[in-house]
Amino acid sequence: MKRMNRFEGKTVVLTGGGDMGLAAAERFLEEGANLVLADYSREVLDFCAAALRHKGAELSRMRTVLCDVRRIEDCRRVAELAKEEFDRVDVLVTTAGILKHSPVEEMAEEDWQNVLDINLTGTFHCVKAMVPVMKTQRYGRIVLISSLGGRKGRPGVAVNYAASKAGVVGLTMALAEELGAWNITVNSIAPGPLRGKMAESQSPETRARLNAGIPLGRIGEVCEIANAIAFLASDESAWTTGEVLDINGGLQY
Secondary structure, three states: OOOOOOOOOOEEEEEOOOHHHHHHHHHHHHOOOEEEEEEOOHHHHHHHHHHHHHOOOOHHHEEEEEOOOOOHHHHHHHHHHHHHHHOOOOEEEEOOOOOOOOOHHHOOHHHHHHHHHHHHHHHHHHHHHHHHHHHHHOOEEEEEEOOHHHOOOOOOOOHHHHHHHHHHHHHHHHHHHHHHHHOEEEEEEEEOOEOOHHHHOOOHHHHHHHHOOOOOOOOEOHHHHHHHHHHHHOHHHOOOOOOEEEEOOOOOO
16 A cells, blocks of 8 residues: 655654564655664664665665663754754654563562663653754654553553653653644553564563453554554644553553
8 A cells, every 4th residue: 555655854753673663664764754763772773774675665764873762962962963964853753662570579679760761761861852953943743652551550561661651641741731832742652562572572471461351352563553653743643732542452441
């Protein structure tokens, strides 16, 4: 099916080169965007570039850059690169995130802090770095990635991950109120269980419990999240802000 060109002439900054980030990157390139893909790992960035090339993506419109979202300096460097290469930052999508699951009484302080630092503080850093450019343009679309685990208790979703993703929900609502005057929308997506590396890192027993009871009878595909990201990043959602879009096959109902 031929894609629309909703992002032709627009610049997208996307953090995280995992399964969801790669699917979103492919979608943005298909729809004509200039893309800056940021990840903490050069190996991951090279893998993404090779995978996108194999799928026929136009890589002349893509730049890759190392970025540890825990460091505001790295995030500002990504914003500077986007401005230097493409003159704008129209869209920010934050898919960078980690899981470190264990029961609360066994959780190491380091695992609590690292998940919060990447999933929540890292999201804050990315927004903080990109917003000055968007304010100058008086235009921006910000799409943050939360999780079903940040909306309700779930088997295998530990307190560090749940707290970090619930924080992203609050961040979404506060930013929408703060940035609306500059024509910057801020929305979030809260996926349920998805097929991919993050799910595969969990035990078979945990995956079975996570997937149990999905009304639509299957776990999600990362391309289905990419579809929603593209909608919220486009002008089709220009009058939508402060929303959390739950995509989970009906699990929370």
